Structures are given as structure tokens and as C-alpha cells.
Amino acid sequence: xxxxxxxxxxxxxxxxxxxxxxxxxxxxIMRAAxxxxxxxxxxxxxxxxxxxxxxxxxxxxWPHPKAWAGLAAVWIFIFVLNFSMRDKSPVVxxxxxxxxxxxxxxxxxxxxxxxxxxxxxxxxxxxxRQKVLSPKPRSxxxxxxxx
Amino acid sequence: xxxxxxxxxxxxxxxxxxxxxxxxxMPGGLDIERLYxxxxxxxxxxxxxxxxxxxxTRDLLQEMxxxxxxxxxxxxxxxxxxxxxxxLAHNAAIDLMRRRGTRDRxxxxxxxxxxSPFAPTSDPDxxxxxxxxxxxxxxxxxxxxxxxxLKLWGGLTFEEIxxxxxxxxxTAASRYRYGLDKLRGLLRxxxxxxxxxx
Numbered sequence: 001x002x003x004x005x006x007x008x009x010x011x012x013x014x015x016x017x018x019x020x021x022x023x024x025x026x027x028x029i030m031r032a033a034x035x036x037x038x039x040x041x042x043x044x045x046x047x048x049x050x051x052x053x054x055x056x057x058x059x060x061x062w063p064h065p066k067a068w069a070g071l072a073a074v075w076i077f078i079f080v081l082n083f084s085m086r087d088k089s090p091v092v093x094x095x096x097x098x099x100x101x102x103x104x105x106x107x108x109x110x111x112x113x114x115x116x117x118x119x120x121x122x123x124x125x126x127x128x129r130q131k132v133l134s135p136k137p138r139s140x141x142x143x144x145x146x147x
Numbered sequence: 148x149x150x151x152x153x154x155x156x157x158x159x160x161x162x163x164x165x166x167x168x169x170x171x172x173m174p175g176g177l178d179i180e181r182l183y184x185x186x187x188x189x190x191x192x193x194x195x196x197x198x199x200x201x202x203x204t205r206d207l208l209q210e211m212x213x214x215x216x217x218x219x220x221x222x223x224x225x226x227x228x229x230x231x232x233x234x235l236a237h238n239a240a241i242d243l244m245r246r247r248g249t250r251d252r253x254x255x256x257x258x259x260x261x262x263s264p265f266a267p268t269s270d271p272d273x274x275x276x277x278x279x280x281x282x283x284x285x286x287x288x289x290x291x292x293x294x295x296x297l298k299l300w301g302g303l304t305f306e307e308i309x310x311x312x313x314x315x316x317x318t319a320a321s322r323y324r325y326g327l328d329k330l331r332g333l334l335r336x337x338x339x340x341x342x343x344x345x
Contacts, residue, residue, distance in 0.1 A: 006327070012338070013299050016265050016276075016280065016300075018188075018192040018265060019265060019266050020188065025209075026183060029208060029209045029212050030180065030183065033179055033213055033215075036217055
């Protein structure tokens with residue numbers, strides 16, 4: 001019963017004749033199409049490759065333009081963040097001042113203490129210090145400590 | 148102007164086109180005149196139902212055919228010409244609506260320019276019914292209106308509609324069902340009255 005009613009209603013609607021396309025449009029549209037022809041003959045390769053790219057891009061982006069725009073915005077944000085962080089690190093390095101004389105004296109003192117603890121009476125040169133601090137087999141390390 | 152006169156004039160316009168001015172085959176073997184003759188009417192009705200504005204419909208139709216001439220490869224390998232052209236028309240119409248939507252959102256403007264996609268008639272009852280139908284169609288969301296139009300007046304199957312609008316066939320069927328139910332609800336009083344009178 002309900003289906004019959006629906007079908008009747010559908011038939012009633014589909015019987016409504018549509019407005020006809022104005023006859024003069026045909027000539028106008030064909031003229032416009034003819035006018036556009038030379039432009040595409042001028043540089044067929046460039047136009048074709050560009051239009052194909054354009055078409056493919058629009059086909060790709062068309063279904064969810066907002067999502068693509070959002071993704072692009074996120075990437076831009078990430079790049080900006082990345083660049084801003086990269087810029088800061090050298091600045092920090094540049095701004096760091098050389099150690100003050102007090103700090104140098106303190107470091108020297110610590111070096112001397114360390115040398116005494118290691119059993120070396122004279123101040124250790126850089127090469128010696130490296131030798132002392134360089135990893136050695138366990139047995140040799142014990143020997144140094146006992147000395 | 149009635150339909151018959153329009154048809155006769157259209158036929159005459161086709162006959163008086165000078166042979167030199169004819170486009171015949173375009174680059175890429177595109178026969179734009181055949182495309183126009185075979186599909187312009189259905190595209191026109193579809194676009195008019197979508198835009199409700201004759202000037203916009205004309206612009207969109209011209210834009211489409213110009214695009215086809217400019218890019219004849221678009222039609223290469225297309226099996227369902229009608230479905231492809233409707234998809235092209237649909238996308239162009241959505242683009243226009245978006246552009247228009249941001250420019251003038253006022254409903255008054257839309258109503259002032261509104262034109263019926265149905266042929267005018269001398270029967271007063273039919274005139275009332277068509278006017279109501281136009282108004283009811285205007286109440287439908289765009290996606291339902293497109294499916295209803297293609298099914299009822301385009302004579303397309305749900306598979307063809309799905310291919311044209313790039314949606315699954317089930318979605319096309321459900322949109323049609325929802326749209327038709329809404330139309331029936333809106334037109335019920337008038338429809339019942341007309342049925343009784345018949």
C-alpha cells in the first residue's frame with residue numbers, strides 16, 4: 001500500500017516536464033568553445049602537462065579540501081617551530097661568556113687535588129692526564145689505586 | 148514560449164549554422180557539437196535545479212564545454228559520457244555555490260533570482276503543483292536534491308548516479324529515499340487534494 005503510494009508519487013513527479021535549454025545558447029557556447037581552440041594549439045605540450053598536473057592535483061585534493069588545508073597548516077607549524085628552535089641554539093652558545101678567573105683558579109685547584117689523589121706530585125700535563133684517565137684493564141687500574 | 152516552439156527554434160538554429168563555422172571534430176577527436184546535442188539538455192536541467200539561476204547555469208554550461216575543448220583528454224577512456232559530464236557539472240556548480248556563498252549569503256537574493264527547472268504550463272493546477280515542487284526541492288539539502296533530480300528526471304540508475312556524484316550506490320539510494328520522503332511530506336496536502344480532484 002505504502003509502496004504503491006510512493007510509486008504513484010514518484011511517477012507523478014517524474015512526469016513533470018523540464019524546461020528546455022534556450023536554443024540560442026548552442027551557437028553562443030560553440031562560439032566560445034571555438035575561440036578557446038587557438039590558445040590550446042599555441043603550446044600544446046606545456047598546457048597539456050600543466051593541465052594534467054592541475055587536474056590530478058585537483059582530483060587528489062577535491063574530496064577533502066579542509067583536511068588537506070589542515071594538514072598543510074600543521075606542516076607549516078612544524079617547520080616554523082623547527083626553524084625557531086634551530087635559530088636559538090647558536091645564539092645561546094654565542095652568548096655564553098668565557099669562564100671567569102675565579103672559576104679557572106677553582107678548576108686548577110681541583111686538578112691539583114686530583115693529581116695528588118692519583119699519586120702524581122707535579123701538575124699533570126694534558127697528555128698525561130689523558131693517559132691516566134684513559135680506560136685500562138681492570139688489573140692496571142687496581143695497581144694505580146694501590147700506589 | 149512553449150516547448151514545441153523552443154524545439155523548433157533549436158532545430159532551426161542548428162540547421163542555419165554555416166558549415167564553415169561548424170566545429171566538427173576538435174583536437175583529440177572531440178566532437179563537441181555531438182556532445183552538446185546529446186547532453187546539453189540534461190546538463191541544463193540538472194544545473195538549473197542546482198543553481199536556480201539561468202545566468203549561472205549558462206555560465207557553468209559554457210565553462211564546461213570550453214573546458215572540454217581545452218582539455219580533450221578529459222574524455223579519453225570515459226565509458227559513461229553522461230555520468231562523467233554530470234560529475235563535471237556537479238563539481239562546477241559546487242564551486243560556484245561556494246564562491247557565491249561567501250559573497251552573498253542572503254536568502255533574499257537567492258529567491259529573487261530563482262527560476263523553475265520545470266517547463267511552464269497553461270494548466271493552473273499543474274502550475275501550482277510545479278511551483279510547490281520547486282519550493283519543496285529547494286528545501287532539500289543539495290546532495291539529496293542532486294540525487295532526486297538525476298533519478299526522477301535524469302533517468303539514471305543508482306549505479307550511474309553513484310558514478311556521477313562519486314558516492315557509493317547505497318548512499319545514492321538512501322539520499323534518494325530521504326529526499327523523496329521529505330518531498331512527499333511537503334507536498335502531501337496538495338498532492339492528496341489533486342488526487343481527490345482526479
